[in-house]
Amino acid sequence: MSKDTGLRAITDHLQDLWRLGNFSFNNPRNLTKFRQIKAVARESGAQCLIESGTYRGHTTKRCVPVFKNIVTVEIDESLARDAKQFLKNSSNVEVVQGDVIDSLPGILARDDMHDILVYLDGHFSGGITGRGQSDEPACDAINVLSEYRDKLSAIIVDDFREFGHRGGCQKNPN
Numbered sequence: 001m002s003k004d005t006g007l008r009a010i011t012d013h014l015q016d017l018w019r020l021g022n023f024s025f026n027n028p029r030n031l032t033k034f035r036q037i038k039a040v041a042r043e044s045g046a047q048c049l050i051e052s053g054t055y056r057g058h059t060t061k062r063c064v065p066v067f068k069n070i071v072t073v074e075i076d077e078s079l080a081r082d083a084k085q086f087l088k089n090s091s092n093v094e095v096v097q098g099d100v101i102d103s104l105p106g107i108l109a110r111d112d113m114h115d116i117l118v119y120l121d122g123h124f125s126g127g128i129t130g131r132g133q134s135d136e137p138a139c140d141a142i143n144v145l146s147e148y149r150d151k152l153s154a155i156i157v158d159d160f161r162e163f164g165h166r167g168g169c170q171k172n173p174n
Contacts, residue, residue, distance in 0.1 A: 009058075034062040037119055037156065041066055044153035046117035050107055052100035052141065053121025053158070057083035064090045067117075071107050073100045101140045108148040118145060118155045 013031040037059070040046070049067040051060055054074035060083070063070055070093045074080040080097035087093045096103050100120070107113060120138040138157045145152060 030059040030062065033059050033119075033158065037063060037117065038066055040154050040156055041117050044117060045115055046153035047115040048113050049117050049119065050104070050113070051119045051121075052137065054083045054095060055079060057086040057095070059119075060087060060093060060095075061090065064092060068092060069112055070094070071096060071113070073098060073103045073107075075099050100137055101144060104141060104144045105147075108145075108151060114151050115153050116151055117153055120155065120157045121159065 009031040013035075017032075037049070041049070047067060048069040049063055049071070051063075051070065051072040054060060054072040056079065057072070060070060060072045070090075072083070072087075072093065073096045074083055075098065077097055080095055084095045087095060096107070108116070118141075120141050142155070142157075145155065
């Protein structure tokens with residue numbers, strides 16, 4: 001069993017709940033994120049999920065029984081490859097390697113994507129994740145999403161609390 005599933009996930013989730021109860025909540029882990037996604041999906045009637053920032057795919061894997069279709073976008077080639085391997089037996093999941101800003105229009109234009117919950121990773125996390133055109137890609141992603149609002153049920157922005165702490169929506173100089 002991987003470190004992000006099973007007992008580890010439950011203890012991480014309990015820590016999240018403890019921090020929330022003590023008003024010191026900051027970065028939720030994958031089980032907590034999944035519970036938030038599931039609750040928003042239920043309330044909004046979302047049938048499909050677009051996730052940016054796949055990382056290793058653990059949150060995505062938890063979402064498999066909740067959504068008809070899942071498209072998850074990971075900019076880092078190595079992380080995307082590992083996530084594809086991890087999620088290979090999940091027939092309703094597609095892992096896209098690329099920048100979410102470039103990938104969103106094609107995904108949103110698909111006929112099989114409707115009643116969509118979009119889960120946006122709000123920022124570049126440093127050396128453990130890939131970096132796209134900006135440190136806070138959710139800013140640009142929301143602009144793209146606005147053109148497809150008739151297909152959307154809800155948007156969740158993860159790490160919103162980090163906005164402005166890493167230079168705002170500045171473009172990557174590379």
